[in-house]
Amino acid sequence: MQRPRTLRTALALAAASALVLLPATPAAASTEVVVNGTFANGTAGWWNSANTAVSVDTGRLKAVVTGGTANPWDAQVGQSSVPLQSGVAYVLSFDASASAAVTARTVVQLGASPYTGTLNQAIALTTTAKHFSFAFTSTLTTTAGQVLFQLGGGSGYTFYVDNVSLLAGPNPIGLTSGFYVDPNSNPATWVAANPADSRAATIQAGIASKPMARWFGNWSGDITTAVAGFVGAADTADKLPILVAYNIPGRDACGGQSGGGAGSVAAYKTWIAAFANAIGNRPAIVVLEPDALGDFSCMDTAAIAARNDMLVYATQQFRDHATNTWAYLDGGNAGWVAADTMAQRLYAAGVGNVRGFSLNVSNYYTTAETTTYGNSVNSSLQTRYAYTKPYVIDTSRNGNGGNGQWCNPAGRKLGAVSQVGGGAELLLWVKVPGDSDGQCGIAPTVPAGTFSADLAVHLITGV
CATH class of the missing domain: 2.60.120.260 (Galactose-binding domain-like)
Incomplete structure (x- = not known):
């Protein structure tokens, strides 16, 4: 079952790299x-x-x-x-x-x-x-x-x-005054470049002015510069940034629209360690490797073991070096992998090292459906491993629920804006609303990760 996700463009990286970074605030010890x-x-x-x-x-x-x-x-x-x-x-x-x-x-x-x-x-x-x-x-x-x-x-x-x-x-939410609104998100960049377009005001009010994640991968250039610039800007504003690490080798390996990732296990470990160190002591929310634990159907035992090794390493890096970060290892969605199976995969991939797990990234299942699934995953974690974990839900496009399609389906709508609570520990806009899932659905000519004003308006109106 293929999953949509977001690829970040490099439009904001030059601006980010030019930021003057302030020293990170000391971490509060447990x-x-x-x-x-x-x-x-x-x-x-x-x-x-x-x-x-x-x-x-x-x-x-x-x-x-x-x-x-x-x-x-x-x-x-x-x-x-x-x-x-x-x-x-x-x-x-x-x-x-x-x-x-x-x-x-x-x-x-x-x-x-x-x-x-x-x-x-x-x-x-x-x-x-x-x-x-x-x-x-x-x-x-x-x-x-x-x-x-x-x-x-x-x-x-x-x-x-x-x-x-x-x-x-430490609680990154308590250390900041609210979620960070990315001034260089794809929707914000489009609005700034198209002020005379009749859709600009609607997209600015409905999407670009809201807090959402920025995705980082092999398109991001020097990852230390990219992550430190984004987190540093949020820290200067006393706001909490949402980041996605999306660079696992063999990403979207089962024939999806967003293949790629680091070139080797060693390259990935270097990259993810730099990612965590670039955040340092500053507050942040990080979603780790969307779909990495759902996309096993075309992987052999050795490939799965290598992926788990990389994910365990990633969770350790955020645990040890991003001390005011809540990191969430991605756990797929309510319609993909059985909850008990996902609990076992999360455990093997090191979810015990981080704050919790993320659900529904780039998908459309309702918050209620996803909460039921998340609670089932936790029930299995408790039964098998005697612990539970908080989870977050991507609500960026789940306002009308799903219709059985995953790639730019018609009739979808924005969900609840990023917030604390709401059924999960956090509801977050992880997928950037308006970014294409690929050349499919109602955007057959728009490549994955490219912002489409038409897609954005459809999400705002729900039609």
Whole structure:
């Protein structure tokens, strides 16, 4: 199943390379907010409710849970006075097991009435210790937060937990005053070059004035200059840029309109490392390699292994060198790969190293359809690997949903503008609205990545 995507033109690169870059702001280190999470000091800092008896056993917290309780919260182990800040990204992680296979819950919430929660996750426990990790953005600002393990609501058993951590990390959204509107996007460049065109005002108001991604690939020239220029301009404006890294070797290998990519594994690794380093400590959102995990149908086992190796390397680069970036490894769309299969592919490609995964890039599935798919992917991630990940949805062209076609189909419409929330962690215009998917559909003469005013107007009007 072929996918549309966007190729960036080089029109804005000369301007970007001429920018005077300001020093990146220092990265904020992650902060541990749980006390005595390794239980090296016994049970200090932790409490337990009725229907539990706790002790430390071989370095782990051991909680003997009474059976016959009605609700999960009838038997709890927790820590109070946990500081939380709204809008800050957190990762709760721990190692846990039980004397029998049971499902418990882990909760982060306000520790007083009305006990507002900001994380509530089921955890499937077995007799073998598993590592659990849950990323979330707090909706609470309080010094009276709680981290809880809710263990009731079933038969009696023994619960074990160790290495409990709640890390508060940098949040690129909180470090900026909003999403960056690219003044050199393809739509903005077209409007500037065609002020007398009757469509210019409509395209300016409906598309060019909105925040959207800039795509980077083998057309971008020196990648350090290109990325640093774009991110530096956004940082100077105190805005959050959206970038797409799209240069995996064998890109669109199964006969699509946007083939290409770096010439070798080594060349790609050099390129993606430079990309991450060019962002540095500045805030950014990055979508990593659209379609790379869906486009397996014409690849053999060795090619898939090489691709996974490159993607793992890419995720490590953003984890280690772009410290205020939320990177999302692309996970295809709701109509392409089964959710459980995609969860396995994301895991193998290193999604655990980055913020999360992206969905619906350059496609048309509704936000509701995509949210259902994203939640299914997360359900499989949790079942198989004991963690979930935030995800983002490309809403640039999903306002009317899909019609079964992918290449410049008629009757599509702009979706919700880039924003926080809306069903996913972020809704983003990843595909640049008005850029052609290829010489097909209602733009049979417009090459992939080339802006078409007619396509743009069709998306604005929805007809």
